[in-house]
């Protein structure tokens with residue numbers, strides 16, 4: 558269970574101050590697929606980044622399975638991020654000169670897992686994402702759809718309980734975008750929580766719930782049927 562508690566985020570100061578999030582409260586159940594929707598600038602990425610502990614809130618906290626993220630020390634938080642959270646971004650954030658295997662194994666390297674286990678685990682997820690033939694290929698030689706699947710394999714390799722995706726289909730054509738959405742649906746069906754930012758209403762429909770942000774506040778929450 559994710560509990561978002563009185564969360565606010567303010568950027569800048571004085572005249573140039575921007576309230577990106579304004580006193581948000583919300584709970585997200587384990588194993589749900591939630592789509593965060595809303596206009597550009599409504600605060601979607603800021604909320605996702607704070608849930609993912611990539612940014613600090615100005616006020617409030619995020620509690621995940623009873624743990625308050627922003628009460629942890631930065632070392633504890635880094636460890637938590639690595640083990641419990643998986644990230645997928647619009648622009649992939651992969652290491653282009655590294656192989657698929659090296660990219661997918663990266664979180665395991667950071668977690669201090671030995672080489673054999675790293676490679677076995679990474680290969681397991683590379684296979685799950687249908688990239689076997691690309692295992693030793695440099696990421697820069699892959700198509701957009703393949704890159705996003707590498708990013709998803711990397712997000713899953715540590716068996717995190719929560720996957721956070723910010724516009725994961727934003728740089729993909731329709732067919733590859735659909736593939737990625739289906740993969741995220743399967744991840745949620747396998748009991749992981751998936752939170753996806755999107756402005757594509759078609760993509761949002763596959764989620765269990767949509768949460769709509771407007772000017773840094775939740776204005777709508779719907780269970781999808």
Ligand SMILES: Nc1ncnc2c1ncn2[C@@H]1O[C@H](COP(=O)(O)OP(=O)(O)O)[C@@H](O)[C@H]1O
Nearest residue numbers: 568569575577596597598599600601602603604
């Ligand atoms: N690092 C930042 N510095 C200053 N303002 C920011 C920063 N990040 C986001 N903002 C502002 O906060 C608001 C919400 O942004 P964001 O969360 O990126 O919205 P969305 O993802 O819904 O498009 C916007 O007005 C944006 O300009």
Ligand SMILES: [Mg+2]
Nearest residue numbers: 601602603754
């Ligand atoms: Mg955004």
